[in-house]
Amino acid sequence: MSDDEYADDFEEYDGDNSKVSEHEHKQRDDDDGDGGDGDGCGSALADVTSSYGGDGGAPRFEAIDFRDVTMGKQVGGGGVGIVYEGYFQGRAVALKTLFDPRVDDALKREYTDELHVMARLRHPNVVRFDGACVEPPNLCFVMELCEHSLYQRLHQPAQCGTEEVDERTAAELLLGTAQAMLYLHDEVRPAIVHRDLKSHNVLVDGAGVAKLCDFGLVGSKVVSAGTPAYMAPELLEGTRGAVSRKADVYAFGIMLWEALSREVPWDGCELEDIRRNVCELEARPGVPRARASSGRAGAAAVADLYALAARCWAPRSAERPEFREVVAEMRAAIAELPAASRGGLDSIELLDAAGGFGDDALASLMRK
Ligand SMILES: Nc1ncnc2c1ncn2[C@@H]1O[C@H](COP(=O)(O)OP(=O)(O)O)[C@@H](O)[C@H]1O
């Protein structure tokens, strides 16, 4: 399906304009949306089981009685929603809550939108959704509990009690994420653009499997909603019609670079810096520092993966691959990566092979 066709699907799917993320790490811009007009999410979320969008069926999920859920310690969030670990039916679960007393109709709508999306999804690389409490003020999603986010695994291994992620593991986690994206883009109908693909929104379960989460921006029509470091130039510029599957591919490219380099993309940069670099200078994250990595045996495969990242973040969306190609190329590269990846890899040699991280990107970073 082309992105034009997707746009049709998107219209069909998205019956509301109210979703604007309030999270502090996301951009708010009401120019292009109506910012939430309140539409009667009254004392109970009565509409959550109503028929939905273009797929003709009510989303299926279990309405869970809040009294059957036990809350544990906080594991994430902190903006509007907080994620806790907890227990439900004798098993450990994650509870994504919306208990904020300031919750207004727009936020309830955001909650309901995310609920609608999650209830439709079943995939080994998408966090499993068990059901939800829908009686305000006790709004919470019940999901499978994962161990960490990919962000934590990549950038805070000591806090996770794990070793630094090696390149093969990083590539496998990204392959899992790409499989989830292929599912959203090509298998779910109507297609879903995630819009907030980033390492915070990929979880890692106890078996080391990547699980995509956070569907809170799926329903948003605000072009500039998202997380700046992962936003394609057309989103940063707020181009009308910029929300497409290729914007997710761009974000994936940034995350692939992040996973291979284990560096935070655009670390410390303000939105305006990112916008100027990405849009005006067509710069992308710079040369990764040399690190312990796959050794010479895996150098060509790692170079292929960096080159794939560079194609994913191509300035023009039409030049970016689709997830079908991404998945195939990642599988081929991973097959070439040694299982136990330790040893020195000359990152300059690697980058020569990868291309796409040339002087321009580096120079523009230096100029900042
Ligand atoms: N199922 C889960 N298991 C473990 N941790 C989770 C789970 N879901 C979310 N988290 C943690 O909570 C954070 C916020 O959850 P997320 O769904 O991304 O909400 P938000 O919309 O606030 O970003 C994640 O980045 C992750 O660290």
Ligand SMILES: [Mg+2]
């Ligand atoms: Mg999130």
